Structures are given as C-alpha cells and as structure tokens.
Amino acid sequence: xSDTPRKSSAIDLGSAIKSRLTSWDSIILVLTxxxxxxxxxxxxxxxxxxxxxxxxxxxxxxxxxxxxMTMIIVTGEIDLSVASTLGLTSSLMGWLWNQGLSIxxxxxxxxxxxxxxxxxxxxxxxxxxxxxxxxxIGTLALYRGLAFVVLGDGAVADFPWNYTGWVTGTIGGGAVxxxxxxxxxxxxxxxxxxxxxxxxxxxxxxxxxxxAAHFSGxxxxxxxxxxxxxxxxxxxxxxxxxxxxxxxxxxxxxxGLELAVVAAVLLGGVSIFGGKxxxxxxxxxxxxxxxxxxxxxxxxVSGQALNIVTGxxxxxSVLLPNITTxxxxxxRRRKVRQAAAAR
Amino acid sequence: xxxxxLNAPAKLFKTRELGIVLALALLVxxxxxxxxxxxSGQSIRDNLLNTAILAVMxxxxxxxxxxxNIDLSVGSVLGLSAFTVATMTSANPGLPMIVAIxxxxxxxxxxxxxxxxxxxxxxxxxLVVTLGTLYIFRGITYSWxxxxxxxxxxxxxxxLTFANDNLxxxxxxxxIALIVVGAxxxxxxxxxxxxxxxxxxxxxxxxxxxxxxxxxxxxxAFVLSGALAGLAGVLYAARFxxxxxxxxxxxxxxxxAAVVVGGVAVFGGSGSVWGAALGALxxxxxxxxxAVLDINQFWQQAIVGALIILAICADxxxxxxxARSLRKRDAHV
Numbered sequence: 001x002s003d004t005p006r007k008s009s010a011i012d013l014g015s016a017i018k019s020r021l022t023s024w025d026s027i028i029l030v031l032t033x034x035x036x037x038x039x040x041x042x043x044x045x046x047x048x049x050x051x052x053x054x055x056x057x058x059x060x061x062x063x064x065x066x067x068x069m070t071m072i073i074v075t076g077e078i079d080l081s082v083a084s085t086l087g088l089t090s091s092l093m094g095w096l097w098n099q100g101l102s103i104x105x106x107x108x109x110x111x112x113x114x115x116x117x118x119x120x121x122x123x124x125x126x127x128x129x130x131x132x133x134x135x136x137i138g139t140l141a142l143y144r145g146l147a148f149v150v151l152g153d154g155a156v157a158d159f160p161w162n163y164t165g166w167v168t169g170t171i172g173g174g175a176v177x178x179x180x181x182x183x184x185x186x187x188x189x190x191x192x193x194x195x196x197x198x199x200x201x202x203x204x205x206x207x208x209x210x211x212a213a214h215f216s217g218x219x220x221x222x223x224x225x226x227x228x229x230x231x232x233x234x235x236x237x238x239x240x241x242x243x244x245x246x247x248x249x250x251x252x253x254x255x256g257l258e259l260a261v262v263a264a265v266l267l268g269g270v271s272i273f274g275g276k277x278x279x280x281x282x283x284x285x286x287x288x289x290x291x292x293x294x295x296x297x298x299x300x301v302s303g304q305a306l307n308i309v310t311g312x313x314x315x316x317s318v319l320l321p322n323i324t325t326x327x328x329x330x331x332r333r334r335k336v337r338q339a340a341a342a343r
Numbered sequence: 344x345x346x347x348x349l350n351a352p353a354k355l356f357k358t359r360e361l362g363i364v365l366a367l368a369l370l371v372x373x374x375x376x377x378x379x380x381x382x383s384g385q386s387i388r389d390n391l392l393n394t395a396i397l398a399v400m401x402x403x404x405x406x407x408x409x410x411x412n413i414d415l416s417v418g419s420v421l422g423l424s425a426f427t428v429a430t431m432t433s434a435n436p437g438l439p440m441i442v443a444i445x446x447x448x449x450x451x452x453x454x455x456x457x458x459x460x461x462x463x464x465x466x467x468x469x470l471v472v473t474l475g476t477l478y479i480f481r482g483i484t485y486s487w488x489x490x491x492x493x494x495x496x497x498x499x500x501x502x503l504t505f506a507n508d509n510l511x512x513x514x515x516x517x518x519i520a521l522i523v524v525g526a527x528x529x530x531x532x533x534x535x536x537x538x539x540x541x542x543x544x545x546x547x548x549x550x551x552x553x554x555x556x557x558x559x560x561x562x563x564a565f566v567l568s569g570a571l572a573g574l575a576g577v578l579y580a581a582r583f584x585x586x587x588x589x590x591x592x593x594x595x596x597x598x599x600a601a602v603v604v605g606g607v608a609v610f611g612g613s614g615s616v617w618g619a620a621l622g623a624l625x626x627x628x629x630x631x632x633x634a635v636l637d638i639n640q641f642w643q644q645a646i647v648g649a650l651i652i653l654a655i656c657a658d659x660x661x662x663x664x665x666a667r668s669l670r671k672r673d674a675h676v
Contacts, residue, residue, distance in 0.1 A: 124656075129659065134609040138603075138649075143648070145647065149639065152641055259474055259477070273468070304482060304485035308479050308482035311482060315461060318472075322465055
C-alpha cells in the first residue's frame with residue numbers, strides 16, 4: 001500500500017530499502033518480537049516450555065487455515081466458510097467413528113470431505129460467477145447447519161488415544177510439540193508455492209487486475225477454483241486435528257474461527273482488495289495475535305473480553321497503513337511546496 | 344431510454360418480492376394443512392413478534408447493503424443495547440418505556456457512527472471494520488457483564504408487558520417494526536437522500552463525481568443501521584426478559600440472510616427495504632414451520648444457508664437477464 005505513490009522513482013535504491021524497512025510486514029514482525037520479549041519478562045509462566053506447547057496448539061488451527069486464506073485474499077476473494085467446514089468435518093468424523101470405520105480410513109476421508117466443501121464454494125464462485133463474500137456467508141451457515149444435522153448437539157469422544165496423544169504430545173516428550181512439524185512443513189510448502197513459483201506470482205496478478213491477468217494467459221477461474229478446494233481440504237484437516245486435540249467431535253467445533261483467521265491474515269499485511277501481502281507477514285500476524293491472547297489470558301483477562309483485542313487489532317491493521325500513507329503524502333506535498341517556494 | 348431503464352428494474356423488484364410472497368404463501372399453506380394450529384392467533388402473534396425484531400435490524404442493514412457496504416456488527420450492537428437497557432431499567436424501575444427506547448437508539452447510533460467514521464475516513468472496507476467492531480462491541484458487553492445476567496423478575500412490569508401490549512389489536516413490537524420499515528421505505532423511494540444512497544451503491548465513483556454528499560450519506564446509513572440494531576436490543580430485552588452478554592450472538596447472519604433473501608443485491612444499488620422485511624418474515628416463518636412440521640430443529644441453519652445461496656443465484660440470474668436485454672435493445676437502436 002505504501003509503495004504506490006513511489007512508482008515513478010522505482011530505481012531509487014535508497015528509498016526502496018527504506019520503504020522495505022517501513023513496510024507493514026517488517027513493522028508487524030518487529031511488533032511480534034516485541035510482544036514475545038516483553039511478555040516473557042513481564043508475564044509469569046509465559047516463557048515456560050509448557051506454555052510454549054499450549055501456544056503452538058492454539059496457533060495450529062489459525063496458522064494452517066491462514067495459509068490458503070492468504071492466497072485467496074491475495075487474489076481479491078475471501079472464504080468465510082472455513083470454520084464451518086471444520087465443524088462439518090468434525091461432526092462427520094464423529095459419525096463415521098460411530099459407524100465403526102477405522103481411524104486410518106476416517107482421516108483421509110475427512111480431508112476429502114473438506115475438499116468437497118471447497119469444490120462447492122469454488123463452483124458457485126468461479127462457475128456461476130457469484131461474489132465470494134456472499135457465497136461463503138451462505139455456505140458458512142449451510143455447512144454449520146449440516147454439521148448440526150449430522151451430530152445434533154451431542155459429542156463423540158472415544159477416539160484412539162495414540163492419535164489424540166500425538167496431537168497434544170511433544171517430540172520425545174521434550175519442549176517441541178509434534179504439531180510444530182506439521183505447521184513448519186505446510187508453511188514451507190505454501191510459502192514456496194506463493195513466493196517462488198509462477199503460480200504464486202499469478203495470484204498477485206489476479207489480485208491486482210483479474211481482467212489483465214486473464215488477457216495475459218492466466219487461467220483466473222481455474223486458479224481460484226483450486227484455491228477454494230485447497231482451502232476446504234486444509235479446513236478438513238484442521239477439523240480432524242481439532243477433534244483429536246480435544247478428543248471431542250462436536251458440530252460447534254471452531255465456531256467463529258473464520259474471524260480470527262481473517263483478522264490474522266489482514267494483520268499480517270495482506271490487502272483485503274487483493275494483490276498485496278506476504279506469507280511471512282501473515283505468520284507474524286498469527287503469532288502476534290496468539291501470543292497477545294495467551295499473555296492476556298495468563299494475566300487473567302477473561303476469554304470473551306479478549307475479543308476487544310482481536311477486534312481492535314483487526315481494525316488497526318487495516319487503518320494504520322492508510323493513516324501512514326496519508327501522513328507520508330502530506331509530508332511529501334509539503335516538501336514539494338517548500339522546494340517550489342525556495343526556487 | 345432513461346424511462347425504460349428505470350422501469351425495467353423497478354418491475355423486476357416487484358417480481359422478486361412477489362417471489363418471496365409466493366414462497367411464504369406456499370409454506371404457510373403446506374404447514375397449515377399439516378397442522379391447522381399453525382394459523383391460530385397465538386402462533387401468528389409469535390411469528391409476528393419474532394419477525395418484528397429481525398425486520399427492524401434488516402431495515403438498517405438493507406440501507407447499508409444498498410450503498411454497497413455491509414454491517415456485520417449488528418448482533419453485537421443488539422447485545423450491548425439489550426444488556427445496557429435491561430441493566431438501566433432494573434436499576435430505575437420508574438423509567439418510562441420511551442426513555443429505554445431512546446437510550447437503545449442512541450447507544451446503537453453511536454456504535455453505527457464509529458463504524459461509519461472508520462469506513463469513510465479510515466478508507467477501510469466495511470466488511471473488515473464491522474468484523475472488527477463485531478468483536479469489540481461483544482467484548483465490551485462481556486467484560487462489563489461477565490457471566491451475570493438480568494432476569495425477568497428484576498425488570499419492571501411495564502417494561503415486560505410492553506412486548507405483549509397492543510394498540511388497536513396490533514402488538515407494539517409489530518407496530519414499531521411497521522413504522523420503521525414504512526418510514527425507511529418512504530425515505531429510500533421518495534426522498535432525495537434515498538435515491539442518492541441507491542446511486543452510491545450503483546457506482547460509488549459516479550456518485551462522488553455527481554456531487555452527492557457521499558460521506559454524509561454513508562455516515563447516515565451506518566448510524567441508521569446501528570440505531571435500529573440498538574432499538575432491536577430494547578425490543579429483545581422487552582420480549583425475552585432475560586438478557587446476558589451473549590444476547591444476539593450470531594444474529595448478523597440472520598440479518599444478512601434476510602436482506603439477501605429479500606432481494607437486496609450484495610453489490611449494492613438495488614433491492615428494497617420492504618423486500619428485506621419480507622425476507623425477515625420468510626426466515627422467521629420457516630423457523631417456526633420446521634418446528635410445527637416436527638422437522639429436526641438442526642435443519643434450520645442449513646436451510647438458512649441454502650436460502651442465501653439460492654437468493655444470490657436468483658440475483659445473478661436477474662442481473663444477467665437485465666444485461667442481456669439492455670444489450671439487445673442497444674443493438675437494435
């Protein structure tokens with residue numbers, strides 16, 4: 001957002017470096033480190049390995065769903081149905097388990113179910129050309145409703161302990177949670193695809209100008225379609241992990257998570273209008289959000305009051321870049337005026 | 344040309360609203376045949392009272408959506424207003440109803456103003472702002488109320504009977520909803536500001552160039568939506584008597600559903616307040632019909648979702664048809 005008015009002097013290396021350092025990604029990264037450092041010193045138990053494990057468990061659903069969500073928002077679309085897909089997957093997981101299927105069959109099946117939810121979204125959005133915001137508000141209600149149809153307000157809890165134990169366990173009983181392997185692996189894959197492949201570049205082109213991208217040979221509709229399928233599949237996987245973590249399949253699992261994910265992605269510097277943002281920024285955004293909530297919870301701030309923090313961060317993350325741009329524009333105009341007056 | 348292009352969409356809206364009325368009639372007829380008690384006075388009354396709260400919120404939401412924005416914070420504003428007003432009247436039992444209503448309206452208007460200022464002057468999309476304030480307003484209610492709740496027996500009698508009292512046989516709640524929908528509809532159809540709001544939704548850039556006071560109108564739309572959500576909070580407290588910090592959680596989905604099902608296009612510029620109110624009525628009747636038909640209550644949310652998607656598809660179909668007919672006519676000229 002900050003580099004748009006600079007385009008005319010793009011060759012100017014000094015200002016390029018300066019704009020890189022003052023970019024939102026860098027600010028959020030510094031802010032995240034700051035919160036982590038301050039919290040470790042001032043909040044009791046924040047820096048313990050036990051708390052680290054808990055934090056990774058809290059991070060997991062947001063960070064995994066944020067990976068495809070970042071790509072979707074970069075193309076200028078949105079997927080609000082992810083948390084409901086998670087809930088539907090969790091419900092079906094419980095139901096299938098009650099039917100006597102083995103857990104080894106259920107887990108891949110659940111990922112497929114999530115992908116099918118994504119196919120429905122993708123078809124409605126790219127096949128019929130409907131606005132993604134409206135469609136995914138619709139499927140948000142639909143998938144959550146179906147989750148309740150499948151399982152009602154009951155719960156299924158007796159999942160095999162070696163699976164539930166793995167999700168909440170640590171590597172060799174140490175400080176590093178097993179889930180961290182999963183997070184790092186997926187983040188690397190998504191990061192490479194988004195930032196080091198032609199496909200990743202095409203996402204930015206679509207977000208900047210879908211029509212221009214189309215005329216330059218990018219298959220816009222097909223790309224978006226597959227992003228929704230991947231988003232659904234990841235939400236399905238998170239549904240499985242969520243169910244195993246709490247050892248409880250429930251229709252209302254993950255309610256409201258879509259807001260936390262969107263908040264984290266926008267906080268990470270991705271523009272809601274598409275075309276801008278990076279995965280490292282988003283990862284920092286997720287860590288910032290989770291660390292802040294974790295620290296406040298340790299300080300006995302109630303869970304629901306934490307909503308104020310999440311909401312304020314969300315609003316600030318979109319507001320601050322605009323304000324800084326406005327201030328910079330003001331200074332630049334002033335400089336130009338002064339230069340003109342001096343001449 | 345101008346008269347044609349103005350008339351064609353106007354006629355289509357009529358058919359859109361006719362579609363909802365038809366669906367409603369079919370649903371009521373089917374349910375009444377299965378269980379005639381569905382048409383009893385008490386059942387109709389309950390349906391209307393529940394619709395009233397949703398319709399008041401849908402009216403404000405429709406105005407915001409017509410300007411190509413969205414207000415997702417309405418459920419949280421309802422909660423904040425309901426809890427504030429309930430606490431206020433339980434502390435001062437002598438407070439007349441009108442004061443409670445004005446307090447709810449004012450509180451909601453302030454919340455709406457915050458949304459509007461952030462959207463317009465922060466140059467931030469309404470979706471993000473109201474998603475944020477959805478969290479913030481709900482968080483404020485929770486950190487204030489905690490786990491406590493205001494019970495019906497702590498509220499003064501006149502406050503509770505307000506939901507059941509009536510004027511000439513029409514319950515106050517329904518009357519208020521009718522006034523709100525009627526006034527907003529009049530504003531949107533017959534007054535300059537209403538037409539300007541439509542123009543802003545059709546083409547924000549063109550509206551700005553045409554000299555429409557976009558900032559003022561947009562603030563007005565958000566203040567209206569907030570104020571009506573605040574009013575809905577007062578009605579909610581009066582109707583249900585028991586209010587905790589979670590009041591109205593998830594309502595934003597029903598409100599947006601009502602508006603979209605009622606034929607207001609999500610990309611602004613078209614639709615009507617009456618349509619949104621009819622959408623609210625349809626959603627409420629579906630809810631109670633499912634209960635009467637003895638269908639699993641859990642189907643309700645799935646049906647709401649399916650309805651939203653159907654409505655968007657119908658909307659798209661209408662838009663494609665209009666575009667095609669306009670192209671055809673231009674080709675002949």
